[in-house]
Amino acid sequence: MHRQGKSESGNQDNYLHKGLRKHLVETIRNKGISDSRVLEVIGALPRHLFLDKAFQEKAYEDIPFPIGAGQTISQPFTVAYQTELLGVQKHDKILEIGTGSGYQACVLSMMGARVYSIERQEDLFHKTNIILKKLGFENIKTFLKDGYKGLPAFAPFDKIIITAATTIIPPELVKQIRVGGIMIFPKGEQGRQVMCVLTKNENENYTITEKDYFTFVPMLEGVIKSK
Numbered sequence: 001m002h003r004q005g006k007s008e009s010g011n012q013d014n015y016l017h018k019g020l021r022k023h024l025v026e027t028i029r030n031k032g033i034s035d036s037r038v039l040e041v042i043g044a045l046p047r048h049l050f051l052d053k054a055f056q057e058k059a060y061e062d063i064p065f066p067i068g069a070g071q072t073i074s075q076p077f078t079v080a081y082q083t084e085l086l087g088v089q090k091h092d093k094i095l096e097i098g099t100g101s102g103y104q105a106c107v108l109s110m111m112g113a114r115v116y117s118i119e120r121q122e123d124l125f126h127k128t129n130i131i132l133k134k135l136g137f138e139n140i141k142t143f144l145k146d147g148y149k150g151l152p153a154f155a156p157f158d159k160i161i162i163t164a165a166t167t168i169i170p171p172e173l174v175k176q177i178r179v180g181g182i183m184i185f186p187k188g189e190q191g192r193q194v195m196c197v198l199t200k201n202e203n204e205n206y207t208i209t210e211k212d213y214f215t216f217v218p219m220l221e222g223v224i225k226s227k
Contacts, residue, residue: 013046020060021047024076027062033080037088041110042080047073050101050131069121069224071217073101074163078214085184085197085211086159088113095154095176097147097185097219098163102128105140108161115140116154118147122226148221150176157181164219165193174198174206186216 025043033039048059050073055065064072082104086094090112096105099119108115117140119125125144132140143151147162148170155176162173162185169187177183177200186193195211 013049017046017048017060021045024060024062028077028080031062031077033077033084035080035084037111038080038083038107041083041107042076045103045106045110046135047076047103049135050103050106067101067124068127069124071098071100071121071124073103074216079104079107081195081212081214082161082163082184083107083111085195086161086182088159092158093154093156095151095157095160095173096163097150097160097173099125099128099142100163102132102137102140104161104163105142106132106135106137109137109140113159116143116151116157117141118143118145118151120145120147120220120222121224123224126226144223146222147219148172152176159183160185162186162219163216165190165216166219169198169208174200174204186214190218191215 021043025039048056051059051065062075062077064075067073088111092113094108094113094115096117099117105115105117122144129142150173156178157176158181160173160177160183165186179200179202181200183198185196187196188194192213193216194213197209199207
């Protein structure tokens with residue numbers, strides 16, 4: 001378990017937070033999450049430290065929250081669902097598209113993955129890096145880049161997770177998955193998307209399995225610099 005530091009508001013992780021997380025774990029378990037490793041990490045990671053002070057008292061409700069720059073921290077069930085689909089193994093090299101609050105990246109890191117994460121919003125990128133450092137997750141490698149282009153210099157990846165909705169299958173990302181690797185992503189128009197599991201085959205071919213429906217913010221191109 002990583003060191004639990006302070007949030008910008010100065011709040012630490014206390015017995016109340018731990019009790020609320022225990023209840024949250026039961027909630028997502030009842031919704032169908034069965035991977036004990038995922039449930040253990042959700043129960044250990046202080047989600048309230050990833051949120052602004054105004055939202056901290058509701059941090060352990062199974063709902064998303066705004067984190068600035070038009071982005072959200074996904075509801076815990078969604079995080080657990082995507083993580084369970086990834087089937088994270090220790091030392092997996094995972095590319096995350098959409099760092100956001102950093103919560104999903106920390107879940108993957110606590111499960112033993114080597115995490116590379118891309119964020120396109122510069123303000124959010126710097127804010128989240130401060131949180132990751134305070135919480136002791138300096139091993140997570142973050143990049144201010146266009147998620148559609150991925151990180152070719154660090155490819156191939158065992159797995160890729162996209163935490164925003166795309167209407168296409170990003171071809172550059174498919175190239176960056178190793179043969180036999182997978183990519184988890186929500187595909188569809190804004191408002192409702194189907195969670196997809198793409199499995200990379202030989203000769204840049206792949207197969208896709210569709211799962212349940214979710215709602216994500218859209219995945220956009222380019223990088224938004226600070227004003």
